[in-house]
């Protein structure tokens with residue numbers, strides 16, 4: 001048996017472009033047409049944007065939603081130019097109000113399980129985008145304390161500077177923003193990050209920024225004894241493949257028997273046959289199920305779901321850690337069935 005299936009992207013209209021700093025633009029987006037729940041998202045999740053390219057394979061890039069699902073009506077992403085980067089410069093140079101962009105639905109696991117916690121947030125440069133969504137959501141819908149340590153080169157490169165000042169005034173007892181400026185304090189090192197984090201070791205931590213910054217923060221927190229399950233890291237990388245390409249997902253019995261799989265997604269439950277040797281995401285797309293994904297190569301976590309019953313194996317996993325795996329999280333784009341029956345949820 002062989003089935004072909006082409007993925008249809010969603011579309012969003014750019015309703016405003018905000019120049020945040022000299023090299024960072026925010027796109028304010030509205031879904032086109034009737035989209036139901038497709039664009040509902042959790043704080044910290046991201047969209048995948050199609051970038052036009054005449055290269056075979058095209059180009060696609062992920063951008064975190066910096067808007068808060070709890071308080072912002074419209075979707076927002078903020079794109080900072082990467083030196084010599086193709087996608088970010090194309091967006092900052094070309095995207096204007098009224099443009100319609102192809103996107104994949106929101107996805108990602110860099111999101112709190114509850115907003116009613118105390119948070120310690122670390123952001124470096126454009127890494128502030130998912131952190132801003134978590135910060136605003138926690139202040140709007142949670143009841144805990146929020147501390148943001150925000151590293152930038154200089155004052156003019158601080159994205160969301162005015163919004164953070166306004167939020168600090170609005171939530172004086174709950175929000176603390178600590179700025180770290182490279183031109184004033186130099187590069188942050190482990191002892192200085194450790195000293196800043198020391199009063200907050202009981203908090204849930206979210207970190208996003210340049211690789212060396214995140215490594216420095218993670219090491220400082222490990223030295224302070226924070227358990228890894230309370231430390232969440234989002235790494236910004238460019239996709240190596242094009243998830244929009246009309247590549248057909250092929251489903252055929254390449255290995256043994258079929259598994260019966262029950263899938264909960266968007267509060268609907270579907271049962272279907274999962275032919276041996278095939279990857280769960282391909283099976284779902286072939287069945288017309290709008291499952292989230294981005295890279296399709298085990299590198300981004302967009303397709304994360306949870307096994308409630310049964311056993312699978314993953315071909316590749318570059319994002320889920322031991323704690324995630326213990327809780328039953330898997331990558332649908334890499335999952336091959338092992339047991340005869342499997343139950344999966346995207347909703348928990």
Ligand SMILES: Cc1cc2nc3c(=O)[nH]c(=O)nc-3n(C[C@H](O)[C@H](O)[C@H](O)COP(=O)(O)OP(=O)(O)OC[C@H]3O[C@@H](n4cnc5c(N)ncnc54)[C@H](O)[C@@H]3O)c2cc1C
Nearest residue numbers: 053055059062063064079080085086087088129236237238
């Ligand atoms: C989950 C996630 C969230 C993210 N969120 C944000 C965010 O909120 N804000 C943000 O600014 N960044 C974010 N990023 C990073 C973002 O996805 C990009 O990696 C970043 O913008 C740099 O992309 P770039 O194309 O400009 O640079 P590069 O990736 O460095 O671009 C260079 C690449 O483009 C290729 N290229 C050159 N010319 C062409 C062409 N004509 N056609 C096709 N390819 C070409 C080159 O071969 C090279 O591989 C996020 C990444 C992830 C994974």
Ligand code: FES
Nearest residue numbers: 294295296301333
């Ligand atoms: S789609 Fe990126 S890890 Fe599965």
